Amino acid sequence: MxxxxxxxxxxxxxxxxxxxxxxxxxxxxxxxxxxxxxxxxxxxxxxxxxxxxxxxxxxxxxxxxxxxxxxxxxxxxxxxxxxxxxxxxxxxxxxxxxxxxxxxxxxxxxxxxxxxxxxxxxxxxxxxxxxxxxxxxxxxxxxxxxxxxPAPFDPLDTIIAKFTDVGLNLTDVVSLSGTGAPDTTLDTAMLSDLQSLCQNGDGNATAVLDRNSSDLFDNHYFKNLVSGKGLLSSDQILFSSDEANSTSKPLVESYINNSGLFFGDFVNSMIKMGNINPKTGSNGEIRKNCRVINS
The missing domain is CATH 1.10.520.10 (Peroxidase; domain 1)
Structure with missing residues (x-):
């Protein structure tokens, strides 16, 4: 569905x-x-x-x-x-x-x-x-x-500005949901779980970003933010920062209550992002190898 x-x-x-x-x-x-x-x-x-x-x-x-x-x-x-x-x-x-x-x-x-x-x-x-x-x-x-x-510890207004620079808006910020560094405002129970998982700074351990969610594309990510379980700082600020109250927080709450709204906005944002300054016609090339330009 x-x-x-x-x-x-x-x-x-x-x-x-x-x-x-x-x-x-x-x-x-x-x-x-x-x-x-x-x-x-x-x-x-x-x-x-x-x-x-x-x-x-x-x-x-x-x-x-x-x-x-x-x-x-x-x-x-x-x-x-x-x-x-x-x-x-x-x-x-x-x-x-x-x-x-x-x-x-x-x-x-x-x-x-x-x-x-x-x-x-x-x-x-x-x-x-x-x-x-x-x-x-x-x-x-x-x-x-x-x-x-967007950098891991950018404040929300800076993240929004960087999206604006490429023609995207606040809705795109929230629906596309940037990534970043571990958040210092994590829910205490989640922090304890992560500390157990990543003992002694084990760089080979991994943590699930969308906690308690299935592998389906859904709106559970936003439910985690409300519970303080956004793993990354650039996630949790969408709901918990002071700036969020008048910007992204209402959207997070809307997506929790209306998954169809989230899906529609996500599609919209993906199309907009895919249209950021594409090279078409005779501009650019068709690479034979994605890692190097054609000789």
């Missing part, structure tokens, strides 16, 4: 929100089996690790916030690359999954589908449809990534 709501929301909004030259059927002739190929590889990745769905969403988010959705986060490039930026280093993941998908797509449709679109499809595959037609960027800007991406 939730998936049907997501698709209905998409079909109602796509004609309103579509900008630039992106279309949902961009590869219908040039690579007709694209969606099936991507879905197959994403499902393989999720069978191995369900958390990869959220990781791919986050990878797409971090790509779009720096020079638009152009796959630039996928480029290798040393200390100056987006991969090495503070918000991404040892944090953003899923690159190998994108590589695997790209290899399968190239076998079926050589030189046709951009890495930027592959990432967009992979990120949405567990939740919604997307518009396609992006081309790949040729520059990876780590300095811009450090300044443009």
């Amino acid at each position: 939730e998936s049907k709501l997501m698709l209905l929301a998409f079909s109602c909004k796509v004609s309103i929100l579509s900008r630039s030259q992106l279309t949902s059927d961009f590869y219908s002739s040039s690579c007709p089996n694209l969606s099936k190929i991507v879905r197959r590889e994403v499902q393989k990745a999720l069978m191995n690790e369900m958390r990869m769905a959220a990781s791919l969403l986050r990878l797409h988010f971090h790509d779009c916030f720096v020079n638009g959705c152009d796959g630039s986060i996928l480029l290798d490039g040393g200390d100056d690359a987006e991969k090495s930026a503070i918000p991404n280093l040892n944090s953003v993941r899923g690159y190998e999954v994108v590589d695997t998908i790209k290899s399968s797509v190239e076998s079926a449709c050589n030189g046709v589908v951009s890495c930027a679109d592959i990432l967009a499809i992979a990120a949405r595959d567990s939740v919604l449809l997307v518009l396609l037609g992006r081309r790949d960027g040729t520059l990876s800007n780590g300095t811009l990534a450090n300044s443009a991406l």
Whole structure:
């Protein structure tokens, strides 16, 4: 039922929100089996690790916030690359999954589908449809990534401002729900559980971000915020900070009481984010390898 709501929301909004030259059927002739190929590889990745769905969403988010959705986060490039930026280093993941998908797509449709679109499809595959037609960027800007991406301990007004800079608004902030660092205002019972899980600073231990939720896409994340169980500081400030009272808190409460509203807003926000400064037409390129520009 939730998936049907997501698709209905998409079909109602796509004609309103579509900008630039992106279309949902961009590869219908040039690579007709694209969606099936991507879905197959994403499902393989999720069978191995369900958390990869959220990781791919986050990878797409971090790509779009720096020079638009152009796959630039996928480029290798040393200390100056987006991969090495503070918000991404040892944090953003899923690159190998994108590589695997790209290899399968190239076998079926050589030189046709951009890495930027592959990432967009992979990120949405567990939740919604997307518009396609992006081309790949040729520059990876780590300095811009450090300044443009919401930082772990940014106050709420700074996070909102960074979303505004790329054409997004408060609703997008809440529905897309940024990530960050462990929160010092955690519920005491949850803090005790985390301390037991992560004894002696074990960097190999992992914690569930959406506590007490299933692996389904739902609104439980917002229920956790009300209980003080938002694991990350950039999560919990959406409900518990002083600034939240007049900004994000009412939206959090609305999403708790109306999951359909959340699904609709999330679809809206994902479409808007995917439309951040895409390279289309003759701008950019179609990379053969997502990690390097074409020679």
